[in-house]
Amino acid sequence: MMVFDAVLAAACLVAAAMALFARDRIAAVAAFLVMGLLIALAWLRLGAPDVALAEAAIGAGLTGALLLRSAHRIPAAPTKPLPSAQWLGAGVLSVAVGGAIVWTSMSIGAAPAYPPLVAVAVPESGVENPVTAVLLNFRAWDTLLEIAVLFAALAVVAVVKPVRPRIAPLGPLMLPFARVVLPLTILLAGHLLWQGGHAPGGAFQAGAVLAGGAIALGLSGAVRPIRWGRAGLAWLSILGLAAFAVAALAAELLTGALLGYPAGAAKAWIIAIESALTLSIAATLLLLFFGPAERH
Amino acid sequence: MSDISLIVLLPLLAAVLTAALPPQAAAVGALATALNALLAANLGRQILQGGPVTEAIGDWAAPLGIAFVADGLAGVMLAMTAIVGLAVSLQAAAGPARAGFWPLWMATLGALNGLFLSSDLFNIYVAFEILGLAAVGLTALAGTRAALRAAFDYLTAGLVGSLLVLLGIALSYSVTGRVDMEAVVLLTQSDTGRIALALIAAGLVVKAALFPLHFWMPAAHSSAAPAASALLSALVVKGALYLVLRLSLEGGAGTEFLRNTLAVLGAGGMLWGAWNALRAERLKLLVAHSTVAQIGLIALAIGVAGNPFETGLWQAAALLMLSHALAKAAMFLAVGRIAEALGHDRISGLNREELRPGPAEFAFAIAAISLVGLPPTAGFIGKWFLIEGLIDEGGIHWIALILLGTALSAAYLSRVVSRCLRGGPHVAATAQRPPWRTGDVAALGLATGALLLGLAAALPITLLETPFA
Numbered sequence: 001m002m003v004f005d006a007v008l009a010a011a012c013l014v015a016a017a018m019a020l021f022a023r024d025r026i027a028a029v030a031a032f033l034v035m036g037l038l039i040a041l042a043w044l045r046l047g048a049p050d051v052a053l054a055e056a057a058i059g060a061g062l063t064g065a066l067l068l069r070s071a072h073r074i075p076a077a078p079t080k081p082l083p084s085a086q087w088l089g090a091g092v093l094s095v096a097v098g099g100a101i102v103w104t105s106m107s108i109g110a111a112p113a114y115p116p117l118v119a120v121a122v123p124e125s126g127v128e129n130p131v132t133a134v135l136l137n138f139r140a141w142d143t144l145l146e147i148a149v150l151f152a153a154l155a156v157v158a159v160v161k162p163v164r165p166r167i168a169p170l171g172p173l174m175l176p177f178a179r180v181v182l183p184l185t186i187l188l189a190g191h192l193l194w195q196g197g198h199a200p201g202g203a204f205q206a207g208a209v210l211a212g213g214a215i216a217l218g219l220s221g222a223v224r225p226i227r228w229g230r231a232g233l234a235w236l237s238i239l240g241l242a243a244f245a246v247a248a249l250a251a252e253l254l255t256g257a258l259l260g261y262p263a264g265a266a267k268a269w270i271i272a273i274e275s276a277l278t279l280s281i282a283a284t285l286l287l288l289f290f291g292p293a294e295r296h
Numbered sequence: 297m298s299d300i301s302l303i304v305l306l307p308l309l310a311a312v313l314t315a316a317l318p319p320q321a322a323a324v325g326a327l328a329t330a331l332n333a334l335l336a337a338n339l340g341r342q343i344l345q346g347g348p349v350t351e352a353i354g355d356w357a358a359p360l361g362i363a364f365v366a367d368g369l370a371g372v373m374l375a376m377t378a379i380v381g382l383a384v385s386l387q388a389a390a391g392p393a394r395a396g397f398w399p400l401w402m403a404t405l406g407a408l409n410g411l412f413l414s415s416d417l418f419n420i421y422v423a424f425e426i427l428g429l430a431a432v433g434l435t436a437l438a439g440t441r442a443a444l445r446a447a448f449d450y451l452t453a454g455l456v457g458s459l460l461v462l463l464g465i466a467l468s469y470s471v472t473g474r475v476d477m478e479a480v481v482l483l484t485q486s487d488t489g490r491i492a493l494a495l496i497a498a499g500l501v502v503k504a505a506l507f508p509l510h511f512w513m514p515a516a517h518s519s520a521a522p523a524a525s526a527l528l529s530a531l532v533v534k535g536a537l538y539l540v541l542r543l544s545l546e547g548g549a550g551t552e553f554l555r556n557t558l559a560v561l562g563a564g565g566m567l568w569g570a571w572n573a574l575r576a577e578r579l580k581l582l583v584a585h586s587t588v589a590q591i592g593l594i595a596l597a598i599g600v601a602g603n604p605f606e607t608g609l610w611q612a613a614a615l616l617m618l619s620h621a622l623a624k625a626a627m628f629l630a631v632g633r634i635a636e637a638l639g640h641d642r643i644s645g646l647n648r649e650e651l652r653p654g655p656a657e658f659a660f661a662i663a664a665i666s667l668v669g670l671p672p673t674a675g676f677i678g679k680w681f682l683i684e685g686l687i688d689e690g691g692i693h694w695i696a697l698i699l700l701g702t703a704l705s706a707a708y709l710s711r712v713v714s715r716c717l718r719g720g721p722h723v724a725a726t727a728q729r730p731p732w733r734t735g736d737v738a739a740l741g742l743a744t745g746a747l748l749l750g751l752a753a754a755l756p757i758t759l760l761e762t763p764f765a
Contacts, residue, residue: 100495101467104488110473117360141353141362145410145422148308152403152426155315156433159396160444235316242312245305249297257355258301 005045012038023079025071029064036060049200050131053192057208062285065215069165069289126266128198135202136270140259144244147277150284151241158292165290178220185213193278197267203274207281214286233283234292240280247273299342300351300364300413303335303374307406314398321398322389328402329378329385332409336371336378340759343371347762359476364413368762369545369614373412373538375756376618379745380530380625381405383738387629388523390734397523400433404527411535417465417496418475420539424461424503428454431532434524435516446515453502453512457536460499467492477546484550493547497540497554504536506558506595507565510588514572517587518580522632525580529587530625534617537591541598541613545764549603559599563697565592570704574711579631579641582708583624590620590667593701597682600694607689611760612682618756619666619674619746626663626742630656633739634716637730646715654730655740657716662743664709666750669702674749 015035022028036059043052118130118138125133135143189210196202247269248259255262261269310328314321342349348367352358366374381401388397407426414420432454436447469475471489472482483489505513517529540558544551569589576582597613604610633656635641666673679698686695749756 097463097495100491101463104467104491105470107471107488109471109488110482112469113359113474121356121360137354138356138360139362139419142419142422144308145407145419145426148311148403148406149422149425149429151311151315152400152429152433155311155396155399155403156429156436159400159433159436160447238312238315241308245309245312249301249305251354252297252301255355257353258298258305258351259354261354 001045008038008042008045012042023076025074025076026068029067029071032067033060033064036064050129050202050205053200053205054208057205057212061212062208062215062289065212066289070162073163124266126261126268126270127196129196129200129202131200132196132202132270136273137259137261137266140248144241144248144259147241147244147280150281151238154237154284154287154292157288162291174220178217182213182217185209185216189213189278189282193274194271196274197271203277203281206274206278208285210278210282211285211289214282215289218286218290230292233287236279236283237287237292238280240277240284243276243280244273298351299335299339300349300366303332303339304364304406304410304413306331306335307402307409311399311402311406314402318395322393325398325402326385326389329381329405332405333378333382336374339366340371340375342366343368343759343762348764358416359474359478362414362416362419363476365415366413367764368759369538369542370412371759371762372614372618372756373534374409375759376534376621377405377408377412377531380526380621380742383625383629383742384523384526386741387526387632387735387738390738391523394437394521396433397437397521400430400437401523401527403430404434404532408531408535412538415477416475417468417477417479421458421461421465424535425458427532427535428458428503431528434527434532435520437524438519438521440519442515443519446512446519449512450516453509457499457502460495460502462499464492464494464496464499467495477542480543480546481548481550484547490553493543493551493554497543497557500536500540501561504533504540504591504595505588506561506591507568507588508561510565510569510591513588514581514584517584517628518578522629522635525584525632526625526628529584529628530621533587533591534621537594537598537617540595541610541617544598544601545604545610548605552603555599555601557599558595559694562592562594562596562599563694563701565589566596566697566701567704568592570701570708573708574704576708577643579635579643579646579712580628582643582712583627583631586627586667586705586708587624589701589705590616590624593698594620596694596698597678600682600686600691602689607685608761609682609685609689611757612678612685614760615674615678615681615753615756619678619749622742622746622749623663623666623673623675626659626739626746627667629735629739629742630660630663633730633733633735634660643711643715646712652729653717655732655736656730659736659739659743661713661717662740662747664713666743666746668706668709672747672750674746674753677750677753 012035015031015038018031019028019035022031036055040052040056040060043055118134121138122130122133125137127133189206192201192206192209193203251260252258306328310324313324339349343366348365351364353362403426407423407430411420411423414423432447432451435450436444465475468479468483468489471486471492472479483493502509517525520528544555566589569585569592573582573585573589576585594613594616597616598610601607601610601613631641638645666675669675669679683695683698
């Protein structure tokens with residue numbers, strides 16, 4: 001496996017370099033997509049399947065779709081090379097920061113405080129997957145704020161009012177493809193959501209998969225999800241933050257602790273919150289892709 | 297429900313409501329800001345009476361869980377945010393409706409409250425992400441080409457800052473094995489830990505727009521809408537400055553290397569910002585460059601404060617943050633009103649024959665007095681505190697720099713004040729005063745607040761003197 005890891009690390013670097021230096025925007029985005037998938041593989045090798053799933057679905061998949069959507073509107077990279085002083089400055093800075101990181105991460109630090117604490121507390125968390133226990137119970141406040149980050153991102157896009165993507169017919173195979181893929185993504189999203197309780201998975205991955213399916217449907221031109229469902233999507237997109245915040249305060253009313261789920265019912269609370277988050281994340285990503293409002 | 301839970305969640309719920317119901321957004325937003333002010337006042341009272349208030353989220357003890365700690369410094373920051381927020385909300389609710397303002401402002405408020413109360417580095421990073429994105433949206437709100445460009449530059453600079461902060465937190469996890477505030481003092485004990493701290497601080501320097509990494513800020517703060525500029529300049533940059541101060545406090549003697557750097561950068565920013573403000577041709581740009589100078593002064597105050605376990609000099613920095621927030625928000629709101637009445641904001645065009653000075657000009661002048669630091673304003677108390685402490689410690693060269701910065705700030709602000717308030721023969725006899733608007737109340741209220749805070753400075757100082765948790 002040593003050889004595999006070395007090849008994987010080198011391939012990540014090559015893909016990153018291609019994304020940086022490709023003159024053509026589409027080629028650069030393609031290289032970025034490949035890099036995302038390779039990094040997902042690297043996370044798997046590092047024993048973090050949850051991160052791998054999220055990286056593949058969000059880092060490579062949806063970010064790639066967003067980048068491709070904008071790529072053709074941005075002119076090709078300028079041919080004029082950077083001034084050599086700038087190259088030198090950037091090079092020195094990168095080497096210095098990179099060196100500091102390598103040195104710090106190579107030197108032996110204190111043992112992480114969390115694994116033993118998590119191992120002790122997981123049985124009380126309501127779920128068996130330690131990652132979900134951290135994200136939705138021990139550090140649920142982080143996750144609530146992350147949902148607020150998504151909310152803020154959508155609010156910014158609503159202010160900037162990007163031009164809608166023009167949906168060109170994608171050829172005769174698109175509709176049959178969407179017919180197969182969409183039901184599969186719904187099944188997969190539900191599976192990931194439920195599986196998050198005891199194995200890698202969860203709301204972010206499920207929401208991203210769901211959004212991917214819906215984007216495929218929208219791009220197929222079969223339905224215009226944006227035309228009929230904008231109001232519904234807008235409500236769904238803010239549902240996550242609303243539900244999570246209300247649940248946090250409701251839990252405090254019941255148990256006296258903010259986000260402290262009632263004993264024995266933690267799993268139900270977590271799954272309920274995650275279900276709202278899945279729908280909300282999918283709607284947010286969909287609106288980020290198709291644009292939340294008409295440009296005037 | 298505890299005050300802490302409410303003060304962090306109420307703004308987020310209000311953000312959702314204002315996004316869902318645009319026609320009622322102003323009413324919901326103003327109500328939420330008023331409730332936020334009540335909660336902040338009540339929390340401040342609890343801290344004064346019984347010392348710091350803490351809350352473990354979900355009843356999980358740190359470091360496994362995340363704890364909120366409302367100590368004196370957090371209390372002062374919450375109060376600062378609440379007061380500025382009230383005034384800005386008043387101006388925004390009375391002014392022309394801008395779609396998108398309220399959700400962004402409510403998200404900013406929630407992020408700031410969460411940031412000041414959290415005692416977990418990673419959690420603070422997430423709060424910074426909300427703050428940074430919402431601030432980009434606030435910058436873009438004006439909708440002009442210049443505003444969109446400034447917003448994009450802001451986004452880029454903010455992302456670089458975020459990446460540095462996140463990198464620093466990741467490294468500090470690898471060095472200390474934890475990400476709560478307890479990690480900071482452990483970080484100061486090794487070279488690798490100090491590198492992690494330096495990376496976090498570098499990211500915060502970008503986010504706080506501290507010289508020489510302030511390049512993105514004057515354009516962003518000067519091209520945004522008045523209410524947004526006031527929020528960005530008075531509150532958003534304070535988030536990063538607050539965390540710098542908090543790191544300095546947590547690290548004690550071990551963060552002296554950070555303080556030394558901050559003092560030098562701060563002095564540079566104070567002079568460079570003042571120089572650019574002296575040369576600015578537009579009023580909003582002058583005010584934005586003055587923010588660069590004032591952030592420099594605050595960073596200098598954090599930097600020269602010495603080991604916080606031995607001296608209380610760091611309190612001067614907190615007082616300066618508070619007084620700058622009030623005065624600068626008043627100034628941006630007043631400038632918005634002046635530009636609206638004149639139709640432009642060229643400084644050379646502030647001399648006018650047909651218009652007498654109105655409440656906005658008056659508010660600008662009072663805010664200027666507080667920024668310069670004349671008695672009895674809040675700015676005076678902060679500078680007095682700082683200089684008094686420096687005299688005791690023999691930091692004469694720092695005092696000279698602060699006095700030079702003060703003289704420069706008086707010079708650039710009088711460029712505006714002398715033109716705004718000039719009466720006499722060159723004003724036509726038929727000249728009229730601009731009519732009163734609700735927005736004037738906000739600017740004037742904040743400026744008067746900065747003035748009165750100087751007289752009531754005992755309150756924030758008592759809060760700051762409450763012992764830490």
